[in-house]
Amino acid sequence: MTPAELSASLLAIVQGVADRRAEAADGPEASDSARPRVEVTEADVALERPKNRDHGDWASNVAMKFAKRLGTNPRELAADIAADLAEVDGIATxxxxxPGFINITLDAAAAGALAKSIVEQGDAYGRGSYYEGVTIDLEFVSANPTGPIHIGGVRWAAMGDSLARIFQAVGGLVTREYYFNDHGGQIDRFARSLLASALGEPAPEDGYGGVYIAEIAARVLETYDGDIRDLPRDEAQELFRAEGVEFMFTDIKRSLHEFGVDFDVYFHENSLHESKAVERAIARLSELGHIYEADGATWLRTTEFGDDRDRVIIKSDGEAAYIAGDLAYYLDKRERGFERNIILLGADHHGYVGRLMAMTAAFGDEPGVNLEIIIGQLVNLVRGGEPVRMSKRNGTVVSMEDLVEAVGVDAGRYALVRYSADSMIDIDLDLLTKRSNDNPVFYVQYAHARTRAVGRNAEAAGVDRSVFDASLLTHPTEAALLGALSELPRVVQQAAELREPHRVARYVEEVAGTYHRWYDACRVTPLGDEEVTDVHRTRLWLNDAAGQVIRNGLGLLGVSAPERM
Incomplete structure (x- = not known):
């Protein structure tokens, strides 16, 4: 019996008990239309694994949820539900x-049936329908195209792509979006820095340094058929702006791709100003009555929606303020049909959240639903117990390329995604290169490789999956492993609901540990001249189910599941 099957049985039973009690309270002569029905939903009958397995395989607090609405005490309602549940095939006790918890123990055959179900479902196991059909725009990284992606942006690449995979696993229609900041002062500084490098001049005081600036400048020079010194300064700077930004952004996209992250949309900030999108957004807000003029500037009345002060949209000199682009960009996303717009931002943007939520409300939308901001904390790299602060190539901060060169893509992604976004983390580069159980990504990947090795050894010994008898999975470590494997659908949904991919990482670590303990206690292949039995064949199903769950979990994190290690 799978968790979904048990949940469906519990849902039907609770609804039946609720209907019987309502009828008994109103009398059989009352009409259905006159009798308000207590509706029980799938969310109401959520199952949990008891911390103490002596309390059963599953537990539910549904009786405590509905007792008051049904005019009874929780224990009495729980007893009614338990009596009906005990009659369901596959439930032992x-x-x-x-105060009214319902503890459910499955019989061995019903519990063990999960192994076969997982193998048969394959990559689909763990997927759900929590966001079925919901359109989600997930914007992350969005680093300025003025230099390589620094380690904070790398964290967003790992987390954002993992979150997108998780949303998709529960039915979400996800668009990965990169907001390309190609408008404003930082691009001017970048262009001046490139030109200075090409001319052999010192970098501007407010410009950018590092080896990469000289490399990009040299590439721009290769595209120009002539001597750059013959061009007027403003024309030369425009050349370096256009070509240099394109080269830098090409490098950024290549780095992201090599890190396993590709975007569906690269949205150019400059297009908002060229297409009059800013003017359209202001016009919409004006129609809604939230725009006013004062001191020669155009203002958005954000204090009506919880902001600490109103915001200037168009400054007195006629230039658009930064928030003007945000207004236009948000409206553009909504007009593209996205119901949920989620943006991952660094800790330095924390003070910006209030005005973005006020902006959302000003458009008549719901803050936290139509627009959601996830704020992440800093990442520190450590090697030999000392912080790693400098990049050899960038000259200022550690970049994506530095991390990948040090530990590889899998270890880098896994290390960055196994912590909650709101926690500051220290990444130990020495640990992530160790082939030991202390290295969490190695520990999980090794467990998967071990399941594949067991499968190869089983084949060589003549053990196949021609027989499956779930009642033979009776060892305590088998019950523990089945219990861990059953949790994947719940963990994936919870990770999507709470926007916490790290739950998947911690979960596959738990599965890996449970699998290793089972491996030490139970053999899939016979010893010596022992005969192959149905126990061996059935255990092969369980072994392969464990491998499938680890593989599915790692896939949600964009981390590979190696066949051999």
Whole structure:
């Protein structure tokens, strides 16, 4: 019996008990239309794994949720539900504990059936429908095209792509979007820095340094058929702006691709100003009555929506303020049909959240639903116990290329995604290169490789999956492994709901540990001249189910599941 099957049985039973109690309270002569029905949903009958496995395989607090609405006490309602559950095939015992918890123990065959179900479902196991059909625009990284992606942006690349995979696993229609900041002062400084490098001049005081600037400048020079010194300064700077930004952004996209991250949309900030999108956004807000003029500037009345002060949209000199682009960009996303717009931002943007939520409300949308901001904290790299602060190529901060060169893509992605976004993390580069159980990504990948080795050894010994008898999976480590494997659908949904990919990483570590303990206790291949039995064949199903779950979990994090290590 799978968790989904048990949940469906519990849902039907709770609804039946609720209907019977409502009928008994109103009398059989009352009409259905006159009797308000207590509706029970799938979310109401969520199952949890008891911390103490002596309390059963599954537990539910549904009786405590509905007792008051049904005019009874939780233990009495739980007893009614338990009596009906005990009649379901595959359930060994049902107990009522404490104030009304329902503890459910499956019989061995019903519990073990999950192994076969996982293997048969394959890559689909763990997927759900929590966001079925919901359109989601997930914007992340969006680093300025003025230099390589620094380690904070790398964290967003790992987390954002993992979150996109998780949303898709629960039915979300996800668009990965990169906001390309190609408008404003930072691009001017970048162009001046490139030109200075090409001319052999010192970098501008407010410009950019590092070897990469000289490399990009040299590439721009290769595209120009002539002597750059013959061009007027403003024309030369425009050349370096156009070509240099394109080269830099090409490098950024290549780095992201090599890190396993590709975007569906690269949205150019400059297009908002060229297409009059800013003017359209202001016109929409004006129609809604939220725009006013004062001191020669155009203002958005954001204090009506919780902001600490109103915001200037068009400055008195006629130039658009930064928030003007945000207004136009948000409206553009909504007009493209995205119900949920989620943006991952660094800790330095924390003070910007309030005005973005006020902007959302000003458009008549719901802050936190139509627009959601996830703020992440800093990443520190450590090697030999000392912080790593400088990049050899960038000259200022550690970049994506530096991390990948040091530990590889898998270890880099896994290390960055196994912590909550709101926690500051220290990444130990020495640890991530170790082939030991202390290295979490090695520990999980090795567990998967071990499941594949067991499969190869089983084939050589003549053990196949021609027989599956779930009642033979009776060892305590088998019950523990089945219990861990059953949790994947719940973990994936919770990771999507809470925007916490790290839950998947911690989960596959738990599965890996449970699998290793089972491996030490139970053999899939016979010893010596022992005969191949149905126990061996059935255990092969469980072994392959464990490998499938680890593989599915790692896939949600964009991390490979190696066949051999």
């Amino acid at each position: 049902v107990d009522v504990a404490g």
